[in-house]
Amino acid sequence: MLFTELLKMAGLSLVANKLRTVLTMLGIIIGVSAVIALVSVGMGVRKNVTDSISRLGSNLLMVMSGSSNRGGVRGGAGSVQTLTYDDAKAIKSKIKDVAYVSPTAQGSYQVVYGHENWSTTVTGVIPEYAAIQSLTMQSGIFFTEHDVDVRSRVAVIGTTVATNLFGSVNPVGKKIRVGNAPYTVIGLIASKGQSSVGQDQDDVVLIPLTTAQERLLGITYVRSINVQVANADKMDEVQANIEKLLRQRHRIRAGAEDDFNVRNLTSLMETMNETTTMITLLLGSIAGISLIVGGIGIMNIMMVSVTERTREIGIRKAIGATYNSIMMQFLIESTMISILGGIIGIFLGIGLAQAISKFGNFTTVISSESIIASFGFSLFVGVFFGMLPARKAAKLDPIDALRYE
Numbered sequence: 431m432l433f434t435e436l437l438k439m440a441g442l443s444l445v446a447n448k449l450r451t452v453l454t455m456l457g458i459i460i461g462v463s464a465v466i467a468l469v470s471v472g473m474g475v476r477k478n479v480t481d482s483i484s485r486l487g488s489n490l491l492m493v494m495s496g497s498s499n500r501g502g503v504r505g506g507a508g509s510v511q512t513l514t515y516d517d518a519k520a521i522k523s524k525i526k527d528v529a530y531v532s533p534t535a536q537g538s539y540q541v542v543y544g545h546e547n548w549s550t551t552v553t554g555v556i557p558e559y560a561a562i563q564s565l566t567m568q569s570g571i572f573f574t575e576h577d578v579d580v581r582s583r584v585a586v587i588g589t590t591v592a593t594n595l596f597g598s599v600n601p602v603g604k605k606i607r608v609g610n611a612p613y614t615v616i617g618l619i620a621s622k623g624q625s626s627v628g629q630d631q632d633d634v635v636l637i638p639l640t641t642a643q644e645r646l647l648g649i650t651y652v653r654s655i656n657v658q659v660a661n662a663d664k665m666d667e668v669q670a671n672i673e674k675l676l677r678q679r680h681r682i683r684a685g686a687e688d689d690f691n692v693r694n695l696t697s698l699m700e701t702m703n704e705t706t707t708m709i710t711l712l713l714g715s716i717a718g719i720s721l722i723v724g725g726i727g728i729m730n731i732m733m734v735s736v737t738e739r740t741r742e743i744g745i746r747k748a749i750g751a752t753y754n755s756i757m758m759q760f761l762i763e764s765t766m767i768s769i770l771g772g773i774i775g776i777f778l779g780i781g782l783a784q785a786i787s788k789f790g791n792f793t794t795v796i797s798s799e800s801i802i803a804s805f806g807f808s809l810f811v812g813v814f815f816g817m818l819p820a821r822k823a824a825k826l827d828p829i830d831a832l833r834y835e
């Protein structure tokens with residue numbers, strides 16, 4: 431019964447000073463909404479990075495050519511051509527726990543069909559590339575090992591290329607021109623959409639690797655070798671074995687620098703997740719500072735309220751109000767401010783996150799953890815910063831309080 435009366439009195443006190451209550455609550459509202467919105471942005475960045483790496487394939491190792499070093503000037507990765515199709519075959523046949531291997535070679539070309547043309551990337555691969563990239567066919571088929579062996583002029587295209595060259599017409603069976611040579615479209619890849627960095631994953635033409643090397647690009651090397659490991663626990667072991675095998679094949683002496691590098695995308699994903707988690711925590715911490723400022727505002731207003739209501743406190747103590755009841759009354763007031771501010775802040779924060787996603791063309795992830803944590807912290811702030819004014823009110827001497835003007 432006493433708690434109900436105290437709750438009613440606290441509510442009446444807050445309603446009697448509406449403007450002051452709203453202004454005090456504003457710090458909590460801003461703090462909670464900022465935490466939710468900024469954490470959702472950080473979680474969105476993490477999701478984008480994870481999705482982008484995952485689209486490259488699970489349990490994936492990427493073997494890239496090394497960098498050149500001429501006269502002390504070092505080129506970028508891939509500036510020397512040291513990898514071959516035979517290297518890829520050796521990895522598949524000699525390294526355990528390798529599920530799929532696909533070397534790649536690519537170039538940019540103008541693709542023509544009738545009066546339509548489109549500039550895109552033409553990539554030479556082998557059939558295992560489809561399994562590594564988890565490609566599914568919207569229509570037609572992917573090319574076979576036989577097509578690779580005989581250097582067939584066949585192509586599998588993405589939906590962006592198909593739309594720009596053929597419109598709504600099914601491209602399967604049609605002939606396109608790449609580098610002044612005709613290629614038959616035998617398959618259309620189902621759309622994969624854009625990557626997290628805005629790259630259109632459907633803007634691609636895939637042809638057999640040997641066709642790309644010998645008939646289109648006129649090269650004997652490959653740009654990279656994609657290796658999918660059968661078991662995630664074997665990633666480091668397979669990577670070490672690949673490095674050892676390629677050093678032997680490329681006749682690299684002990685102590686000499688590799689002319690290739692192997693990138694472990696699983697390790698990269700873990701590193702990026704750690705980085706984005708730290709960014710999310712930093713954003714949340716910065717926003718959390720406004721909650722502390724809001725708590726200081728609550729303490730300040732409650733101190734003013736105690737001063738204004740000194741005679742009221744004296745009268746209540748004179749007619750039998752205890753230390754605990756007086757303290758509870760002011761704690762309930764400060765807690766109510768933080769609870770109401772927290773609830774409003776939750777809805778505002780969710781709305782801000784959704785607005786960022788909709789109008790900023792950026793993925794945000796609203797997590798229940800951030801909502802619970804921000805609301806819990808706002809509740810703690812209300813209790814913590816309301817404690818000092820409540821203690822001050824409860825310790826007032828009733829005689830001095832009654833004399834107060």
